[in-house]
Amino acid sequence: MSTAAPSLSELKDQVDLFLTHEADLVDRHKYDDWLALWSPDGVYWVPCNEDDYDPARHVSIIYDDYNRLQERCFRLNQEGAHSQDPPSRLCRVVGNLAVSLSGEGHVLVRANMILVDVRSGEKNVYGARLEYALAPDGDSFKIRRKKVVLLDNDEPLGNLTFIL
Amino acid sequence: MTVVDGQEVSYSSLIEEGRVHSAVFTDESIFEAELQRIFYKFWVYLAHESEVSQPGDYVRKSIGRHSIVVARGTDGEVRAFFNRCRHRGTSICRYEKGNAEFFRCPYHGWTYNNRGPLVGVPFPSRYGDDFDKGKLGLVQVPRLDTYRGFIFVSLADEGQSLIEHLGRSAEYIDKFIQASPTDKIQLSAGVSKSNFHGNWKFVGMDGYHVNFTHKTVQDLQVRKNGNADSRKNNTDRAPNLAVDLANGHCRLDLSLTDTVEIGKATLSLIGEIPNTEAGRQYVAQMVERWGSEAAAYEAIRESRDVHVHVWPNLQLIGSEVRVIRPLASGYTEVFGYPAMLAGVPGEINERRLRGYEWFNTVAAFGTPDDREIFERNQIGLQNDKEPWQVVSRGLGKAEVREDGVVVGNITDEVTQRTQLRQWAKAMR
Numbered sequence: 001m002s003t004a005a006p007s008l009s010e011l012k013d014q015v016d017l018f019l020t021h022e023a024d025l026v027d028r029h030k031y032d033d034w035l036a037l038w039s040p041d042g043v044y045w046v047p048c049n050e051d052d053y054d055p056a057r058h059v060s061i062i063y064d065d066y067n068r069l070q071e072r073c074f075r076l077n078q079e080g081a082h083s084q085d086p087p088s089r090l091c092r093v094v095g096n097l098a099v100s101l102s103g104e105g106h107v108l109v110r111a112n113m114i115l116v117d118v119r120s121g122e123k124n125v126y127g128a129r130l131e132y133a134l135a136p137d138g139d140s141f142k143i144r145r146k147k148v149v150l151l152d153n154d155e156p157l158g159n160l161t162f163i164l
Numbered sequence: 165m166t167v168v169d170g171q172e173v174s175y176s177s178l179i180e181e182g183r184v185h186s187a188v189f190t191d192e193s194i195f196e197a198e199l200q201r202i203f204y205k206f207w208v209y210l211a212h213e214s215e216v217s218q219p220g221d222y223v224r225k226s227i228g229r230h231s232i233v234v235a236r237g238t239d240g241e242v243r244a245f246f247n248r249c250r251h252r253g254t255s256i257c258r259y260e261k262g263n264a265e266f267f268r269c270p271y272h273g274w275t276y277n278n279r280g281p282l283v284g285v286p287f288p289s290r291y292g293d294d295f296d297k298g299k300l301g302l303v304q305v306p307r308l309d310t311y312r313g314f315i316f317v318s319l320a321d322e323g324q325s326l327i328e329h330l331g332r333s334a335e336y337i338d339k340f341i342q343a344s345p346t347d348k349i350q351l352s353a354g355v356s357k358s359n360f361h362g363n364w365k366f367v368g369m370d371g372y373h374v375n376f377t378h379k380t381v382q383d384l385q386v387r388k389n390g391n392a393d394s395r396k397n398n399t400d401r402a403p404n405l406a407v408d409l410a411n412g413h414c415r416l417d418l419s420l421t422d423t424v425e426i427g428k429a430t431l432s433l434i435g436e437i438p439n440t441e442a443g444r445q446y447v448a449q450m451v452e453r454w455g456s457e458a459a460a461y462e463a464i465r466e467s468r469d470v471h472v473h474v475w476p477n478l479q480l481i482g483s484e485v486r487v488i489r490p491l492a493s494g495y496t497e498v499f500g501y502p503a504m505l506a507g508v509p510g511e512i513n514e515r516r517l518r519g520y521e522w523f524n525t526v527a528a529f530g531t532p533d534d535r536e537i538f539e540r541n542q543i544g545l546q547n548d549k550e551p552w553q554v555v556s557r558g559l560g561k562a563e564v565r566e567d568g569v570v571v572g573n574i575t576d577e578v579t580q581r582t583q584l585r586q587w588a589k590a591m592r
Contacts, residue, residue, distance in 0.1 A: 057352070063518065071388075078379070156358055158360065
């Protein structure tokens with residue numbers, strides 16, 4: 001961020017740029033570059049069965065701290081990650097952004113995502129509501145929290161080993 | 165009998181000692197026969213008592229294409245009903261779980277109480293004198309029995325008892341729940357639901373695939389603690405065992421290379437006992453239960469990964485209660501319930517969940533690679549110019565222990581063969 005605090009609409013533009021960049025990295029499987037967007041205290045959460053619960057008492061599809069995120073990216077970079085060999089062809093649109101500021105200086109973002117995944121002769125479309133807490137970092141952000149609420153998080157799912 | 169390559173053959177002729185015909189996995193008429201002769205006849209796992217702990221609690225489950233409601237009636241008894249209104253057949257239970265005194269059909273309002281009887285029929289005056297509500301209660305699944313909290317049902321009116329069917333596998337249900345100092349688990353943490361385009365029998369027990377299918381899991385273990393033992397533990401020279409428990413039940417004994425100590429890293433999927441207040445409290449609870457620290461550690465070691473397949477549709481692996489739902493020769497759903505331990509500090513169960521998410525979910529580091537292999541199996545088996553799959557590994561080299569249990573090296577196909585033998589027996 002520059003010295004003068006940006007207006008909410010300037011902030012929304014910055015968030016839009018940031019999330020478009022993130023979408024591009026994960027669609028193209030640039031795992032290390034994606035990891036670099038994260039704050040070391042970040043949490044990446046994809047709830048299972050319900051949209052909101054205590055992850056200490058209920059299973060999640062993904063509940064990654066930064067260490068687990070590093071493991072996720074490390075694994076996907078290895079040979080032998082069969083479920084991503086060949087990798088999914090991905091294309092996502094992130095939109096309907098709603099941006100606000102939290103008391104701790106975080107930028108809180110709500111967005112919707114439509115993601116198309118093509119792999120092994122099969123096409124899957126996923127819809128999700130996204131929630132982010134972004135920490136301002138220079139003229140960009142670091143992700144402190146990313147929550148992906150899949151519409152079908154209580155349905156039998158196939159292969160979600162790419163980055164949502 | 166079925167038709168393979170234009171010839172009428174018996175099902176059991178598709179299984180030979182050391183090889184199996186690909187039609188067993190790909191033929192749709194064989195699949196239909198499997199539903200009738202295996203899933204709608206033998207004892208199959210349905211639900212866990214902790215899911216219906218209070219009067220009125222219900223859960224909706226499946227066996228093959230059947231939708232079944234498990235309900236604890238107001239009288240405290242657990243029953244299983246087919247999810248079908250006796251009037252026109254509408255499914256009466258629209259939620260996967262809940263608490264209800266009554267099930268009311270949304271179509272014409274026929275109402276059943278949670279013990280099964282039909283208690284309400286709107287505008288009854290238009291039925292004749294022979295209309296008897298007493299004969300139109302929800303249809304109960306013919307047989308239901310429980311073993312240590314695990315609810316099994318059989319859709320056949322008669323047959324062997326549950327305990328006869330479980331046979332030697334029951335011991336590993338005991339060991340699975342002994343991870344809790346109260347000998348009780350709770351399936352209270354939700355369910356990871358997955359599917360794959362492949363045959364249900366691929367979800368078996370295979371100790372040979374680990375170094376190949378799960379190469380990246382081993383890479384992660386090496387990265388985490390420099391421990392490459394997993395690669396050694398799953399070879400022809402490892403002390404670990406593939407075990408035939410008869411009746412189609414089998415297991416992989418990986419506990420032989422596991423040691424338990426507080427704070428000590430382990431390759432088990434559940435992970436180490438943390439050297440924290442919660443970890444120490446858990447060990448103290450287990451010492452109280454088992455009498456000494458050595459006995460407590462041994463109980464934990466035995467429980468940490470019983471790795472058993474209770475034929476045909478239940479597996480207990482790591483912390484997971486895994487349930488197999490066959491829907492077509494080439495389509496299967498798998499529901500994984502992480503088992504929470506009753507009576508332990510919250511941190512212990514939280515760690516079980518984080519461990520579960522590491523290997524088991526559709527976005528995790530282990531199971532998705534198994535799923536990928538299952539789908540490639542289904543594609544490969546369509547190429548049936550040479551239709552026989554080879555399952556002869558360790559044939560003639562197995563050891564019969566004093567108690568009659570057949571064991572082989574961890575990489576032997578002892579487990580596949582016992583399941584296929586049971587399949588041939590059931591399909592006869």
